[in-house]
Amino acid sequence: MVGSYDPFRLVPPHHYTSRNPAPFRVSVSMNVMLLMDFHAHLAHTEIIGLLGGHYFSDREIMEVIYVYPCKSSSTGFQCEMDPASEVAAREVFAEKGLEFVGWYHSHPTFDPQPSIRDIENQTQYQEMWRREDGVEPFIGVIVTPYDIEHDSNVSRFQFWMSGTNYDLSGQFRTPYSCQHSFLQNENLQEETFSQMASLVEEYHNYDQRVNMSETYRKDEEVSRLDKLIESLSSHINVSSKAAETFISQVRELMSDDFRPNKNEEASKLGSDATKESIL
Ligand SMILES: [Zn+2]
Incomplete structure (x- = not known):
């Protein structure tokens, strides 16, 4: 059948x-x-x-x-x-x-x-x-x-x-x-971080984006950002100094650019509308 x-x-x-x-x-x-x-x-x-x-x-x-x-x-x-x-x-x-x-x-x-x-x-x-x-x-x-x-x-x-x-x-x-x-004996590529920054740019006004400040595990007070960082850290296979620098850069990137900001969304919509009316 x-x-x-x-x-x-x-x-x-x-x-x-x-x-x-x-x-x-x-x-x-x-x-x-x-x-x-x-x-x-x-x-x-x-x-x-x-x-x-x-x-x-x-x-x-x-x-x-x-x-x-x-x-x-x-x-x-x-x-x-x-x-x-x-x-x-x-x-x-x-x-x-x-x-x-x-x-x-x-x-x-x-x-x-x-x-x-x-x-x-x-x-x-x-x-x-x-x-x-x-x-x-x-x-x-x-x-x-x-x-x-x-x-x-x-x-x-x-x-x-x-x-x-x-x-x-x-x-x-x-x-x-x-x-x-x-792969063994690798470095963290600068391009990896710049690609992450481009993704943040691309997603930060997306309505289905994840709010990184939200709690992920209630019982352990783990935020979505903590969860992300822990998962990323598990892949890193370089000296702890280089790893720490990378992880702190990512943490900074997320807290600066990846939290909900309704005003920003509204002003972006506004500027798009202006652009359209000029065209
Ligand atoms: Zn699938």
Whole structure:
């Protein structure tokens, strides 16, 4: 019997085994972890972006080293990538000599498991980037920043891809978790912080943005900002001095620019209206 088709149904990924091994290994930059996690914390709606890096076929390893946060046309349940963002990412990646190696999106409060729609998108991407040897070096990442049931303040991450076999229903390719490791001997890139500052700029008037001063865990008096900082800190793998400087810069960025300010919103609307009337 064919099950009913629900594109929002979440599908727990399978695990690769020694008998059914992953097609390649994945190694991720901490700068990538930081930026994806930061982006996911900013909005109550799903956020989305693209990942750049390299695939080394001789070593069967993918290195993920760059994040391009995209604009999304989010409905609150499921988000789609804005095609203009994809075109812009293509230019940036070409300029930096990077390949497209993946995409990420958030499930703000629910499990980081791909929905059937996510699997369809992922499969399309993999097919688009399939190499002549049949390898499809393109991964998906799902970030869940605000799962209150999760004991830790560190966000949940799922690295995954579509396998070659189909689900029993025959409707979609079975998703698999991909194990990942982290690149060693890295620095915190200045660009990571400037990308965070651009995201703050972009989201600070968004009506579904997260109020960072709000309480996240009532029993422990943890604010959303504290939660964000704790999660970001978990990715940092450099000397404590450099880490402290970075974290205090982020804290400052959020408290200066990311709190609700109704007057500012009103004045921005006002100035837009003026602009329009001049045109
Ligand atoms: Zn999803």
